[in-house]
Each structure stands twice: as structure tokens, then as C-alpha cells.
Amino acid sequence: MKNEVLKNYLIEGKIDIDKLIDDFYGYIYMIVKNGVSVYITDEDIEEIISDVFVAIWKNSSKLLNSTELKPYIAGTTKNIIKNKYRNLKIDFSISDYEESLVDNLNIEQSTEENEQNKIIADTLKTLKPDEYKVFILFYYEAKSIKEIVNKLNLSASNVKTILHRVRKKIKRNLEDGGYGYGK
Amino acid sequence: MENNNDLKENVKKDVKEKIAILNASKEFEMKSEKTRKVMYQILSVCALFVLCLVISKNVESPSNSIKVAKNNNQIQKEQYIQENNIVFNEGSIKSLEDIDGKWEEANLEEEFEFVDEINVPDGLYLSRQGKLFEREYINNDVELSDDYTKLWQYTLIYANDDKEDGPYIEITFTKEKYILGCLMPDEEKMPSSIINGKEVKLFKGKYMRDESKITGEAFFEKDGYKFYIEAHRIDEEDFINVLKSILK
Numbered sequence A: 001m002k003n004e005v006l007k008n009y010l011i012e013g014k015i016d017i018d019k020l021i022d023d024f025y026g027y028i029y030m031i032v033k034n035g036v037s038v039y040i041t042d043e044d045i046e047e048i049i050s051d052v053f054v055a056i057w058k059n060s061s062k063l064l065n066s067t068e069l070k071p072y073i074a075g076t077t078k079n080i081i082k083n084k085y086r087n088l089k090i091d092f093s094i095s096d097y098e099e100s101l102v103d104n105l106n107i108e109q110s111t112e113e114n115e116q117n118k119i120i121a122d123t124l125k126t127l128k129p130d131e132y133k134v135f136i137l138f139y140y141e142a143k144s145i146k147e148i149v150n151k152l153n154l155s156a157s158n159v160k161t162i163l164h165r166v167r168k169k170i171k172r173n174l175e176d177g178g179y180g181y182g183k
Numbered sequence B: 001m002e003n004n005n006d007l008k009e010n011v012k013k014d015v016k017e018k019i020a021i022l023n024a025s026k027e028f029e030m031k032s033e034k035t036r037k038v039m040y041q042i043l044s045v046c047a048l049f050v051l052c053l054v055i056s057k058n059v060e061s062p063s064n065s066i067k068v069a070k071n072n073n074q075i076q077k078e079q080y081i082q083e084n085n086i087v088f089n090e091g092s093i094k095s096l097e098d099i100d101g102k103w104e105e106a107n108l109e110e111e112f113e114f115v116d117e118i119n120v121p122d123g124l125y126l127s128r129q130g131k132l133f134e135r136e137y138i139n140n141d142v143e144l145s146d147d148y149t150k151l152w153q154y155t156l157i158y159a160n161d162d163k164e165d166g167p168y169i170e171i172t173f174t175k176e177k178y179i180l181g182c183l184m185p186d187e188e189k190m191p192s193s194i195i196n197g198k199e200v201k202l203f204k205g206k207y208m209r210d211e212s213k214i215t216g217e218a219f220f221e222k223d224g225y226k227f228y229i230e231a232h233r234i235d236e237e238d239f240i241n242v243l244k245s246i247l248k
Helices: A017-035 A042-062 A069-084 A115-125 A129-139 A145-152 A156-176 B002-028 B033-057 B062-084 B113-117 B236-246
Strands: B102-105 B125-138 B143-159 B168-174 B193-195 B198-206 B214-222 B225-234
Touching (some): A017 A042, A017 A069, A042 A069, A115 A156, A115 B002, A129 A145, A129 A156, A129 B002, A145 A156, A145 B113, A156 B002, B113 B236, B168 B236, B193 B236, B214 B236, B225 B236
Antiparallel strands (some): B102 B125, B125 B143, B143 B168, B168 B225, B193 B198, B198 B214, B214 B225
């Protein structure tokens, strides 16, 4: 696989997550599967790979367009595996894949879900299909109400009502989980 | 191989969901009650320690302990401002002067994209929207024109069918130097709140018939426009949510 740089995965300054996953999923899969010396389930592999891509998305603004992604991804994967299996011995032979590895232990934000995000994630599991679609279109694809209306063939008031309902559910669950606005 | 493709598709769905959650969590900006309680407990202990220290050193000068008490209040207020970024000023910036202008109904939803994104409480609808025109100065700025030709500001009004007791929100915005019907807030005397990274002057008053509701006012600038929001018979939280949806 030729070395790919970040700029090849940017659309209007934002990371093309689908293309990134298509091109590097297999690479990360191999690293995880062969590098972790303990038994690892498909769910664990899926979680680690997801966390790697989320970490790249979160830190993409700090990278140069000319950053080579393979060593960066390999380094991120290594750190995420190390964090996940902190108490276990890991035979991590990353050198089979890369001559030089970018050590990105300086990544500010951990990909571990914090408590608040976990509550939101649990709320998503209770959403109806149309509520989930609106949530993803609004918060992941950053679509406007008008664009969501056109994409889902719903009325504007319908979309606004759905969004309002989802926000209320999330807020209620956050409050039940001990979070609140300051007074 | 098929299993691997399923895994890849799961990863795509998972990644998109996690990114959406990260974006959504910024909107809520909620603080853990547990964290806040622990911080206030620590603050209280520190404040008590400082108070005891000062009292033990200045037993014969009571005015010093009053100053320390005032400083502790200031610390707590600053902590509150820093943590929550919401500070309501007392009073009102609504002007009671009659406005000399001409109102025209207009479809602002088509003209301004942000109107679609405004998050109003359930049951409210956009009942009126339009433009206010003023007279212009003519003849070397000596006289005012007879006609109202200068577009001065835009207004959106949200209400429900209960005109007396129901919530009511009026959003006015302009590119001009000031908003008609609103007094410019005193920058120095009125502390600002920060909502979604933008500075906002907030004011609130009680609604006598229902203690859970407020009369809220907000003033801020965004994208070259000055905004004045006036809300009546509304939950404080709903009022802040309206502002957050405009200040995205």
C-alpha cells in the first residue's frame, strides 16, 4: 500500500471518514489481530478500530495536510490498545508493519468515552429509527433542517419536533445521571 | 470475508455515531452535580481556613474580616461565572419610547437560514415575521423623508394561541448601529455571559403569576448583526436554549 497523506482524505477541510475507513480498515485490523497476544473478540476489535478513526477525526485539525497517515494510524492504534489492555502483557510487533512509527502519546483527548458521552450513547439506543436518522444527519453530517427535510422527505416542523424530542430525551437522561445546569 | 465486511460496516456506523455524540455533547455542556458539590465543599473549606487565618491575625480590626467575607463571595461568584458562563443582570434594556417606523410582513425564513434552526419551546409557532422601515435623512441630513424607505431591522415573533398567559418570544436583529426598542447595554457595568463561545448580556425578571417562569432579555452580536431577544412567561432553560440555537 503506497503511503497516503492526510490531504487525500479531506473534503472541504473535513475528513472523509468513509474513504478513510475503506482504505485503512484492513490495515488496522491486521495490526490489532496480530499484535494483541491475548484472545480478542470481534466486538473488541470493532471497538478499537472505531476508536482509532474517532481519534484521527478529533485530531485532524492538528495534523498537516502532508502528514503520512500509515505511521500516524499505527501509532494511534498502538496507544489505544495499550490503554485498553493496560494490565495485560501485550506482544505488540508493530515493527512488522512500519519502519518508523509516529508516537502520538501527546494526543490531548482520549478516545475513551467519558461518562456524559456514554449517557448520550445509551440514549441513542432507545431512539426510534427516524429519531436516530435525524440525530446522525444533524450532529454527524452537520446538515441544516432544510437539508434534512429534503433528504428524509419530512416536513420542517416534523424534523424540528423530532430534534426537540431527541434533545429532551438526552437532557432528561443526563439529569438522571447526575448532570445539570448550574444555578 | 463476509464477516469482515459486516465488521467494517459496523465500524463505519459506530464511528459516525461516536462523532455525532461528541458534537452533541458540546451542546449540552452540563456539569456533573457530584463534581460541583465536591468543588464547592473544597472551596468552602478553603474559605473557612482563610477566614480563620485572617481573624486570628486581625482580631482588633473587624473591618478586615468584612473585607475577607466580601472577597470570599467574589471568589464564589467568579467560580460560578467561570463554571456556568450564565450571568443574569438585573433590570431591563427594553426601551419604552414609541418607535416611528413602518412594519411590513416578510418571509424571513427564506432570507435567513438560522431561522429554521431556532429552538423554541413546544407549542410555540412563528406567528409574525417582518421588517421595520424608518424614514431617512435627506437634503444633506437636515430633514427626514416622508416615506419610510430605510430598512432598519427584522423581527420574528413566536407565540401560541394563549395570548395572555402563554409564552412569547420576540427576536429582533439589525445591521444598523442600534436596535429600535432596545437600549444598548452598558459594557462596563453589566457582566457578560458566554454562550457557545459568544458574549451575551442577559437580563431577567420574575413573572408574578408563575414563579417557575421568567421574563428574559438578551443582547449579543453575531455575523455582523446585533440581536435583541425578549421572552415572556418562559422557563429560564427554554430561554437559554433559544439563545444557544441562534448562537450555534
